[in-house]
Amino acid sequence: MADGEAQFAMASAVGAGSRTGGQRPLVMVAAWWLAVVLGASLAAGCGSGDSPEVAAGPEGTPDPVLVAGREVFIDRCASCHGAGGGGTGDGPGLDADRLREKYAAHDELAAVVAEGRNRMPGFAGLLTADEIAAVLRYVNEVL
Incomplete structure (x- = not known):
């Protein structure tokens, strides 16, 4: 041809x-x-597909506080910290061991989420204290 x-x-x-x-x-x-x-x-x-699910507890259902924490994480945190908490160019990874070492008291880390720090905005006007506690549990126990 x-x-x-x-x-x-x-x-x-x-x-x-x-x-x-x-x-x-x-x-x-x-x-x-x-x-x-x-x-x-x-x-x-995008969305919740990449954020780890909350496993079922001994009763056969997931802990509702962890489920609520996951929803807060997906809605408010994943865009900067990554769906799996590994970090992005906009926010650092959320390694639970490193966070426990840096913020010995739970209240210290809750204050960072509420008030913000460096490039991270504060969420006190957007999240309740219970939602902040739930997302911190999710990061600590699931991610």
């Missing part, structure tokens, strides 16, 4: 230069599948 024939065959396959060729729908189907795959990939990378 000569170069000109190959270019013509390729152009015909994708419907270039012809609106009546039956191949145009092939391009549309391929574009649709690409959009579906990209959309699914973006959705999988």
Whole structure:
């Protein structure tokens, strides 16, 4: 096949230069599948899918405080600290051992969440004391 024939065959396959060729729908189907795959990939990378679930306790159900803490984490923390707490360019990782070492008292870490520190905003106006306690338990016990 000569170069000109190959270019013509390729152009015909994708419907270039012809609106009546039956191949145009092939391009549309391929574009649709690409959009579906990209959309699914973006959705999988966002939201709660990556934040660890709370395991069931001895009663067979997850601890409701940890479940509430997970929801707070997903809504308020994951965008900067990462869905799994490993950190992002916007916030550090939340290693529970390092946090316990740096903030010996629970109240100290709760104050950081409430009042903020460095680039982290304070959440006192957005979260209740119970929600702060729940998200700290989630970080400490689940992440």
